[in-house]
Amino acid sequence: MATRDIIVIGASAGGSDVLKTLARNLPPNIDAAIFVVWHLSPDAPGVLPDALNREGRVPAKNATDGEKFKPCRIYVAPPEHHLTLERGCFRMAKGPKENRFRPAVDPLFRSAAYVYRERVIGVILSGALDDGTSGLWSVKRFGGMAVVQDPLDAEFPSMPQNALQAVKADHVAASSELAGLLVRLTREEAKSSEVPMKDELTEIEIRI
Numbered sequence: 001m002a003t004r005d006i007i008v009i010g011a012s013a014g015g016s017d018v019l020k021t022l023a024r025n026l027p028p029n030i031d032a033a034i035f036v037v038w039h040l041s042p043d044a045p046g047v048l049p050d051a052l053n054r055e056g057r058v059p060a061k062n063a064t065d066g067e068k069f070k071p072c073r074i075y076v077a078p079p080e081h082h083l084t085l086e087r088g089c090f091r092m093a094k095g096p097k098e099n100r101f102r103p104a105v106d107p108l109f110r111s112a113a114y115v116y117r118e119r120v121i122g123v124i125l126s127g128a129l130d131d132g133t134s135g136l137w138s139v140k141r142f143g144g145m146a147v148v149q150d151p152l153d154a155e156f157p158s159m160p161q162n163a164l165q166a167v168k169a170d171h172v173a174a175s176s177e178l179a180g181l182l183v184r185l186t187r188e189e190a191k192s193s194e195v196p197m198k199d200e201l202t203e204i205e206i207r208i
Contacts, residue, residue: 002190004145005032005071006085006116007182010105010135012039012127014155016048018175019125023056023074025179030058032121032186034074035090035112037083037105039127046078065092077103084111099131109135113142114202118190120144121182125175127159136167138202143193145185147171149178 011019015038038048052060052074060074068089069075077083081092082103098104105124109132112120122139124132126149140146146169151157153174163169173181 002119002192003031004119004121004186004188004190006112006120007032007034007123007186008085008108008112008120008135008139009034009036009123009125010038010109010127010132010159011036011125012101012129012131012156012159014126015039016051017155018149018178019048020051020055021175022178022182023052023058023060025176026056026058027183028057029072030183030186031071032182033069033071034058035063035069035077035083035085035108036074037077037103037108039101039103039105039131040079042080042102046076048076049074052076063090063092065090077108079103082107084108085115086111087115099129101131105132106135110138110202113138113144116144117193118143121147121185123147123149123178123182124159124163125149126154126156128156129158130162132159133162133166136163136169140167143191145170147173147178147181147185150174 049060062078063075148169151160
């Protein structure tokens with residue numbers, strides 16, 4: 001039985017506290033690999049994994065190019081590098097900025113959706129503007145689940161609001177509810193997507 005074992009998370013302003021709450025509440029044996037893009041300035045140190053490790057029991061680290069990923073781990077996009085997924089591993093690249101950011105949420109979500117399809121859970125957290133909306137649409141298109149932080153619970157509601165306006169979310173949750181929700185979703189059967197395996201336009205976007 002296929003399960004939802006790929007969790008991709010996008011956050012910007014106000015998202016660090018939500019990510020810490022999530023890390024604090026996740027069980028150490030969650031049967032999924034978790035990938036995080038959090039907007040930060042190019043010269044900022046990649047300290048988010050250290051903060052998540054202080055708060056939680058699921059090990060967190062900055063992603064490195066070509067690394068094979070494992071379940072029960074949190075992988076964070078470091079400054080100035082997009083994080084994209086391939087089969088069994090991930091890639092880091094200094095490609096063009098998207099939605100004014102590098103790393104950006106959309107490249108991660110788009111690549112995860114295309115490679116892992118119904119196994120993906122996409123999560124949009126607090127932030128400004130609309131990075132992640134297009135990527136979350138791709139997650140839904142290829143059969144994955146869409147989870148959005150309740151805008152009323154977000155310090156900066158624009159990212160959740162824009163995602164909800166463009167995508168029919170499967171779940172809207174407060175930050176305190178996210179860990180329990182994600183654990184439950186990873187235990188459910190992931191129904192196969194009927195979208196064709198090849199999509200030339202999506203492949204072009206991922207390569208760019």
